[in-house]
Amino acid sequence: MTQRIAALLLLPLFTYGTEVVLERVPESGVQPQVVSTSDGTLHLVYLVGNPGGGDVHYVSKKAGASGWSAPRTINSTPASAVAMGTIRGAQIAVGKGDSLHVVWNGPGGKNQPAPLLYSRSVNGGGTFETQRDLRSGTQGLDGGASIAASGTGEVFVVWHGAPAGAAPGEINRRVFVLKSADNGGTFTKPKIANEDDPGVCACCSLKTFVSPGGELLTLYRAARSPEQRDITLMTSRDGGATFQRRNVGPWAIKACPMSSASVIATGGKTRGAWESEGRVYTALLDGTSEAVAVSGDKARHPALAVNARDETLVTWSEGTGWQKGGQLAWVVLDSAGKPTGSRGIKPGVPVWGFTNAYANGQTFVILY
Known part of the structure; x- marks a missing residue:
């Protein structure tokens, strides 16, 4: 897969064409992640409180409802979620029977490794189970973990760190995969997915x-x-038994950019978005599609949403950094994946914040 830069003119404060609505996260929270279940209900998680040790809050919105439900705290141990750094917050996935699965980084301490925390709801968000630490003896948890689930009861928790006793250094970091075959009830031991290709x-x-x-x-x-x-x-x-890898976004840089990525299903295919060379790129992850830059410089933390017309919204932050907020920006791709004239930019991303999005019919809603 190759990359090319698509020249885009970002228009301030307004879009045209497909409607895009901006919505502040409830409680002035940060790092929103939103999914929908089979009945059209939206499920939103975000972080509140101290950036070094806050809480994961959850709200929902039924199809056609005008507002979010009352917030509920997911983490059973208070102040056990990290927002600092913008890449360690909660991730959510929908599993079998519209179950909800949430993973997040917890704060570490002196001689105390940072935990990798997980909770689930098997009743559509009505209640969440007591949090569990899934770190399983690995060390060096830093960048945020992620979670995925299937309708058949498989749940995958993926993160990067180092095996117990490994020497310091990024070359000794590995990608670990935990799998559950019973909808998050139990998990296997962590499997190293890139043993033959080290360095994260x-x-x-x-x-x-x-x-x-x-x-x-x-x-x-x-x-x-x-x-x-x-x-x-x-x-x-093969369900996490073996892994294949290929580069999709080259970047020659001598520092960690503290970046994140996004993936979504669209029209039976899968689209990804990521940051390379200070720009946001997107492509179908089919091995043949060309990656296209859809942003200007200093763009970070992309998110994706797909509407009823199979258009895709790509949204991202601009100018954010350590203890620094910035602007949110977006562009709508048509059903063929080409950028349209629906695009814009607006101030408002808070410190430690980024955007996420969902579709309401043909309209896109950006959370920030």
Whole structure:
């Protein structure tokens, strides 16, 4: 897969064509993640409180409803979620029977490794189970974990760290995969997915997803050398038993960009979005589609949504950084994946924040 830069003119404050609506996260929360279940209900998680040790809150909105439900705290141990760094917050996935599965990074301490925390709801968000630490003896949890689930009861938790006792350094980091075959009730021991291709960028998050065809797809930033930090697509076609990898987003940079990625199903296919060379790129993850830059410079943390016309919204942050907010920006792709005239930019991304989005019929809603 190659990359090319699509020249885009971002128009301030307004879009035309497909309607795009902006919505602030409830409670002035940050790092929103939203999914929908089979009945059209939206399920939103976000972080509130101290960035170094806050809480994961959950709200929902039934199809046709005008507002979100009252917030509920997911983490059973208070102040056990990290927002600092913008890439360690909660991730949510929908599993068998519209179950909800949530994973997030917890705060570490002196001589106390940061935990990898998980909770689930098997009653559509009515209640969440006591949080569990899934770190399983691995060390060096830094960049955020991700979670994916299927309708057949498989749940995958994917993160990067180091095996117990490994020497320091990014070259010794690995991608770990935990699998549950009983809808999150129990998990296997962590499996190293890139033993033959070591090196992961320490403070970048990754994104995992079960495709419409049942493949487990993971986008992560490799660090095979200090100067090369390419976005890598890792694929498993056998339920996490074996993995294949290929680079989709080259980036020669001698520092960790603290980046994130996004994946979504669209028209029976799977689309990804990621950051390379300070721009947001997107492409179908089919091995043949060309990646296109849809942003200007200093763009970060892309998110994707698909509407009833099979158009795709790509939204991202611009100018954000450590303890620094910025602007949100977006562009709508037509059903063929080409950028349209529906695009815009607006201030408002808070410190430690980024955007996410969902579709309401043909209208897109950007959460920030």
